[in-house]
Amino acid sequence: MLSSKFKIPGFLLLIAAIILTVYYFLFNFRFEFPVFAVISSYSETKFFWTFSTNFADELILLLFTTGFTLTIFSREKTEYREYKLVRRKAIYLTITADIGYLIFIFLFSFGSAFIALIILNLFLPFILYLVFFYIMKLKVLGKKQKLKKNSN
Numbered sequence: 001m002l003s004s005k006f007k008i009p010g011f012l013l014l015i016a017a018i019i020l021t022v023y024y025f026l027f028n029f030r031f032e033f034p035v036f037a038v039i040s041s042y043s044e045t046k047f048f049w050t051f052s053t054n055f056a057d058e059l060i061l062l063l064f065t066t067g068f069t070l071t072i073f074s075r076e077k078t079e080y081r082e083y084k085l086v087r088r089k090a091i092y093l094t095i096t097a098d099i100g101y102l103i104f105i106f107l108f109s110f111g112s113a114f115i116a117l118i119i120l121n122l123f124l125p126f127i128l129y130l131v132f133f134y135i136m137k138l139k140v141l142g143k144k145q146k147l148k149k150n151s152n
Helices: 004-026 056-072 082-108 111-120 124-151
Strands: 032-041 045-054
Touching: 004 056, 056 124, 082 111, 082 124
Parallel strands: none
Antiparallel strands: 032 045
16 A cells, blocks of 8 residues: 555646546647557557557556545555455455446447447546445544543
């Protein structure tokens, strides 16, 4: 686990990714950038190729991935031992929910909707994990406060 100091930069990267995503879709945000590709497939497939492309979508994906990773793998400021079990349960629930989501979209979505839902699945596990973890964390904190009240 990373230090809790990485959680704030993680959230800031997520906010930057969300803002850039809004600009990307509302204002057609683009910027050309030279890139090196191991494999590139547009009109023809090329290997180990350098070319200039709109790098905005890659930047947004990189910001989301880095932000989620820093946020998820950072300790809480006050780390209770119960959080280890909470993290394990959150991972289990995330995997279960994501498998259910994938089965659903494999059976009931087609064409470009299928591609869009698969792309959503790049970040859905991160989002589900954070939701499950923080809900269960609140329950642990509630129980701790209740025990603290009862002991006084």
